[in-house]
Amino acid sequence: xxxxxxxxxxxxxxxxxxxxxxxxxxxxxxxxxxxxxxxxxxxxxxxxxxxxxxxxxxxxxxxxxxxxxxxxxxxxxxxxxxxxxxxxxxxxxxxxxxxxxxxxxxxxxxxxxxxxxxxxxxxxxxxxxxxxxxxxxxxxxxxxxxxxxxxxxxxxxxxxxxxxxxxxxxxxxxxxxxxxxxxxxxxxxxxxxxxxxxxxxxxxxxxxxxxxxxxxxxxxxxxxxxxxxxxxxxxxxxxxxxxxxxxxxxxxxxxxxxxxxxxxxxx
Amino acid sequence: xxxxxxxxxxxxxxxxxxxxxxxxxxxxxxxxxxxxxxxxxxxxxxxxxxxxxxxxxxxxxxxxxxxxxxxxxxxxxxxxxxxxxxxxxxxxxxxxxxxxxxxxxxxxxxxxxxxxxxxxxxxxxxxxxxxxxxxxxxxxxxxxxxxxxxxxxxxxxxxxxxxxxxxxxxxxxxxxxxxxxxxxxxxxxxxxxxxxxxxxxxxxxxxxxxxxxxxxxxxxxxxxxxxxxxxxxxxxxxxxxxxxxxxxxxxxxxxxxxxxxxxxxxxxxxxxxxxxxxxxxxxxxxxxxxxxxxxxxxxxxxxxxxxxxxxxxxxxxxxxx
Ligand SMILES: Cc1cc2nc3c(=O)[nH]c(=O)nc-3n(C[C@H](O)[C@H](O)[C@H](O)COP(=O)(O)OP(=O)(O)OC[C@H]3O[C@@H](n4cnc5c(N)ncnc54)[C@H](O)[C@@H]3O)c2cc1C
Ligand SMILES: Nc1ncnc2c1ncn2[C@@H]1O[C@H](COP(=O)(O)O)[C@@H](O)[C@H]1O
Numbered sequence: 234x235x236x237x238x239x240x241x242x243x244x245x246x247x248x249x250x251x252x253x254x255x256x257x258x259x260x261x262x263x264x265x266x267x268x269x270x271x272x273x274x275x276x277x278x279x280x281x282x283x284x285x286x287x288x289x290x291x292x293x294x295x296x297x298x299x300x301x302x303x304x305x306x307x308x309x310x311x312x313x314x315x316x317x318x319x320x321x322x323x324x325x326x327x328x329x330x331x332x333x334x335x336x337x338x339x340x341x342x343x344x345x346x347x348x349x350x351x352x353x354x355x356x357x358x359x360x361x362x363x364x365x366x367x368x369x370x371x372x373x374x375x376x377x378x379x380x381x382x383x384x385x386x387x388x389x390x391x392x393x394x395x396x397x398x399x400x401x402x403x404x405x406x407x408x409x410x411x412x413x414x415x416x417x418x419x420x421x422x423x424x425x426x427x428x429x430x431x432x433x434x435x436x437x438x439x440x441x442x443x444x445x446x447x448x449x450x451x452x453x454x455x456x457x458x459x460x461x462x463x464x465x466x467x468x469x470x471x472x473x474x475x476x477x478x479x480x481x482x483x484x485x486x487x488x489x490x491x492x493x494x495x496x497x498x499x500x
Numbered sequence: 501x502x503x504x505x506x507x508x509x510x511x512x513x514x515x516x517x518x519x520x521x522x523x524x525x526x527x528x529x530x531x532x533x534x535x536x537x538x539x540x541x542x543x544x545x546x547x548x549x550x551x552x553x554x555x556x557x558x559x560x561x562x563x564x565x566x567x568x569x570x571x572x573x574x575x576x577x578x579x580x581x582x583x584x585x586x587x588x589x590x591x592x593x594x595x596x597x598x599x600x601x602x603x604x605x606x607x608x609x610x611x612x613x614x615x616x617x618x619x620x621x622x623x624x625x626x627x628x629x630x631x632x633x634x635x636x637x638x639x640x641x642x643x644x645x646x647x648x649x650x651x652x653x654x655x656x657x658x659x660x661x662x663x664x665x666x667x668x669x670x671x672x673x674x675x676x677x678x679x680x681x682x683x684x685x686x687x688x689x690x691x692x693x694x695x696x697x698x699x700x701x702x703x704x705x706x707x708x709x710x711x712x713x714x715x716x717x718x719x720x721x722x723x724x725x726x727x728x729x730x731x732x733x734x735x736x737x738x739x740x741x742x743x744x745x746x747x748x749x750x751x752x753x754x755x756x757x758x759x760x761x762x763x764x765x766x767x768x769x770x771x772x773x774x775x776x777x778x779x780x781x782x783x784x785x786x787x788x789x790x791x792x793x794x795x796x797x798x799x800x801x802x803x804x805x806x807x808x809x810x811x812x813x814x815x816x817x818x819x820x821x
């Protein structure tokens with residue numbers, strides 16, 4: 234089983250709102266003192282792939298990213314977690330290409346890698362949160378896509394897998410033929426592991442392929458043919474909170490119960 | 501004449517989400533001089549069929565083998581054919597997981613562009629612009645869709661339903677699409693039933709976070725929720741810890757809720773959590789940290805250790821009834 238995991242480098246989403254600024258003219262976030270990190274759902278995807286390889290006792294994991302040269306960091310981290318192979322498609326020209334451009338680039342890379350049975354992407358990126366790459370990638374590759382997956386196991390017949398995925402009401406188990414795309418969501422079993430220090434050091438000695446857009450035959454000038462950001466701003470919305478006061482905890486709870494009771498009765 | 505298409509699921513009925521999608525579609529159609537077509541996939545009950553008819557100019561109900569229950573490949577294939585048969589400039593969907601799963605693929609098949617989790621959709625200079633939260637809700641972006649049709653999934657429950665008064669009923673057409681064979685099969689469908697309303701439709705929600713420290717306090721919260729006739733929810737941190745099912749998660753990547761009252765207990769109020777609760781009428785928090793960001797979104801709140809509050813609060817609300 235060969236699994237390609239697509240990893241996106243993003244601005245640390247944990248940056249608190251008070252430190253977050255945007256460059257309205259460039260229509261992107263200012264990095265400020267924040268770190269660039271691997272998108273959490275991509276880490277969930279890699280963790281899922283690692284567990285599947287562990288359970289099967291065999292298999293190959295290819296970590297794949299499209300981004301500027303600095304996105305190498307997310308791939309080094311993937312190698313430190315023992316991905317077997319890493320590929321960076323260097324795209325320095327555009328920091329925020331549209332989802333179709335990213336999907337076309339990933340599709341070309343996956344074809345070049347060859348023999349991929351399952352492509353895993355995160356359910357959405359923590360920066361722009363488009364939530365489209367998986368679906369568009371599946372269409373580009375003309376294969377099925379199952380979203381919000383927690384993981385999979387071998388199916389009843391060869392060439393199929395059984396995917397467990399979350400829905401609004403609960404979950405579904407879906408049988409699907411490979412190759413296919415899964416978008417991975419977080420759950421209690423795929424919290425990312427921490428790499429061992431030794432593996433982190435070794436990751437710098439492991440090979441990492443770098444391809445350009447032209448190696449893949451992708452036309453860099455089409456990176457906004459699908460959509461573009463027309464405006465970016467920080468919404469101004471702050472509610473003034475009335476803090477419940479009282480001399481004792483009991484008095485405060487009385488006051489809170491009254492406020493809540495009033496709302497419930499008015500409904 | 502160009503058309504705005506609203507996509508609805510027969511199984512879901514005329515819920516608040518369906519009403520929001522129809523409302524958004526009607527206003528967009530009126531503002532651009534387009535006709536409104538509602539496409540219902542799967543058997544529609546009378547309420548849904550007549551509700552759609554009251555708002556749309558034309559209603560297409562697609563049923564038949566492969567469409568009884570949701571299957572990503574068959575629903576996508578059917579929708580893509582049904583949208584091609586319309587002269588769609590805009591296709592609107594709700595923001596349930598099924599819609600999110602197939603919207604981008606539908607755009608691809610139609611040669612269009614998609615964007616999602618929209619709080620507003622406008623047509624401007626022949627292009628559709630979608631307003632949505634980005635960076636975990638810390639910023640708002642307006643995305644211009646370059647290709648047509650624009651396929652947009654919207655925060656349906658927060659969108660006003662259409663005013664159907666004075667409109668004639670739209671025509672209804674029933675179709676049975678030919679579907680290609682697919683190897684994708686839904687083997688099992690589990691609903692983690694919590695009784696009562698769906699979380700998305702709940703009027704009162706009691707929600708717990710990492711500060712509860714474990715699964716046990718959720719039992720206490722459940723008692724409080726029962727007294728308040730509330731649904732239970734949680735932050736991602738509580739779900740990831742395995743304390744409660746993933747389907748309880750509220751936020752950017754969980755449910756988008758819009759209750760009259762959202763009571764957040766031991767939740768810090770990260771922007772990604774706020775993204776799921778911003779449409780609540782009143783947000784109230786109990787948190788021992790007065791600087792917790794959640795209070796910036798609260799109408800009222802209590803700075804206190806939850807352990808001192810939950811039991812007595814439950815008792816007071818019970819005896820006040
Ligand atoms: C891409 C992305 C998507 C995300 N999507 C979501 C999402 O959909 N939903 C979501 O919730 N999160 C989401 N997150 C995670 C989010 O950023 C936060 O990490 C998460 O919401 C924190 O959960 P919490 O508030 O329960 O925990 P914490 O942030 O750890 O807060 C715990 C709070 O409990 C309080 N507390 C502790 N003990 C007590 C006590 N005894 N009494 C009273 N108060 C106490 C503390 O003061 C603190 O404020 C997402 C993150 C990313 C990067
Ligand atoms: N530049 C990229 N490189 C690699 N994977 C990406 C890239 N952009 C998006 N993805 C994948 O697509 C998922 C969803 O991203 P998005 O559709 O942008 O919300 C991410 O979690 C990644 O797995």
